[in-house]
Amino acid sequence: MNELLLQLIDMLSLPLEERAARRALRDFAEGAGFDYFAYLHLRGQESFAVSNYPREWQEHYVQKNYIRVDPVVTRAKHGPPIFQWSADEARRIGRLDVRQFYKDADRFGIRSGLSVSVPVGFKNRMVFTLASGKSMVCIDEDPDPVTAAMAVAFVHSHLASATQDAALASDIRLSPREAECLRWFADGMSMPDIAETVGIGYRSVRSYLDEATRKLGATNSRQAASIAIRLGLI
Structure with a gap:
């Protein structure tokens, strides 16, 4: 495993295009005896994933908002930096939502894996996962x-700005008025001008922007507008 990791580092140290980087990660996963790779950038409402998981599983994961119950994500946030996981864990976990997660993942051939979690700043995480259809992980060395x-840092350098396979914050919903006010704000319009354009009071504009900022987990309206644009909400 360590020799393969060093080879991966050497490969990703090259100025690869996104497609080549994905291919290198796919080959690394297969060489290590796994079926899939997944890179998760956990950064609050802007969390996203890049992987070669089946498209149906990616869509199902987002639709079910599984990031909230995914035991791999939970352990990546609070557990050891390197850990193994498997569907067999569901038998020792009483939570029905976690059992359902593993049951659904099993339908797509995802039954065990190895994950590496690296902190970025205060709360964010880079998580690189290798997944397999086998019941247990089998590696030659830790x-x-x-x-x-x-x-993982080299993976991050190539995929942090890559085309996302799944935006994981699927539960964010801006009201039409919140999105409209935030869109005008993103275009550089002041709140008094937004109020005049939309035909509402200044305090209402402030209220809509504050609520949108809260939903997006931002510290101010400018950051909220930036997040909303990246998530395709405005």
Whole structure:
């Protein structure tokens, strides 16, 4: 495993285009005895994933908002930096939503895996996962934590700005008026001008912007507008 990680680092140190980087990760996963790879950038409402998981599973994951119950994500946030997981864990977990998660994942050939979690700043995480259709993970040696973290950093350097396969914050819903006010704000319009354009009071504009900012987990309206644009909400 460690030799493969070093080879992956060497490959990703090259100025690869996104398609080539994805191919390198696919080949790395297969060489390590896994079927899939997944890179998750956990950053609140802007969390997203890049993977070669079946498209149907990606869509199902977002539709069910599984990021809230995914035990891999939970352990990545609060557990060890490197850990193994499997569907067999569901038998030891009493929560029905976690059992349903594993049951659904099993239908798509996702039954076990190995994950590496690296903190970025105060709350954000980079998580790189290798997944398999086997009931248990089988690797020749435990990954060296430093080498694994370095490999994840190189994965991040190529995929942080890549075309997202799944935006994981599917539960964000802006009202039509919130989206309209935030869209005008993103275009550089002041709140008094927004009020005049939309035909509502200044306080109403302020209220709509504040609520949109809260929903998006932003610290101010400018950051909220930036997040909403990246998520395709305005």
